Amino acid sequence: MHFGLEHYLILSAVMFSIGLYGALAKRNAVAILMCIEIMLNAVNIALVAFSRYLVPNAVLLTGQVFAIFIITVAAAEAAVGLAIIIAIYRSRQSVDVEQADLMKG
């Protein structure tokens, strides 16, 4: 296969799947947040690869602009997510998501 868009998209898919597996299978809330960051990075790689390879001999910058917005939202998400984790740890002395079942019916 000719080197190009497909390679980056498959790398992005592999990275996203690793992140998905970790986000579903981990018990530590910080580890889950780390896996979500891996997933967001995978999506960014796909967007930047599209911006580079969809138009021959040029770079289409809309994909990179989208990636910048994703990085912004990821930074906000990390800050609020870690604040929530620290608040949970303060009230329950644990960051195990299986023990954070206060809203379970």
Add this chain to the structure above:
Amino acid sequence: MIELAFWILALIVVGTAAAVVLLRDIFRAALLLILCFFTVAGIYITLNADFLAAVQVLIYAGAIGVLLIFAIMLTRNLKEGNPFNRLKLPALIVALLFLATVIGVVVSTNWATVTGVSQAVEMPVDQPTTGYIATALFDQSKGFVLPFEIASVLLLAALIGAIVLVKDRS
């Protein structure tokens, strides 16, 4: 040249990402995650996205990495480490099914047929991207000025929200 760089970087990205999921020690997992972020910046460079590579190093490897290590230090439970929950096997099956689906779609799609993108800002290959990204973000007719302003409000809300959440109520 770019192909070789891509393969090396891709190997490191996948290896460190897998290590983040599989390692028992969450502190080492966080350090490898920062290495993963750095390597993703390298992948952006192979895609001619120099500005995004710099942003990736500053925000992901710098800010988010430090924030994650900070949170691990504050909440670390040494005897528990970083275990899997009881969904280990179903999650693996779901992730592998997702991976197979996406790879199938990527391989079977003919990407060369995409046309009709003349509305967007383009730039020639092998140029610094910063100025062109400014045009793409702030252009009067085809820019992203309103999303940019909304993103700044979102950052302010996240800032205030994080402070309110960790404030000691007693």
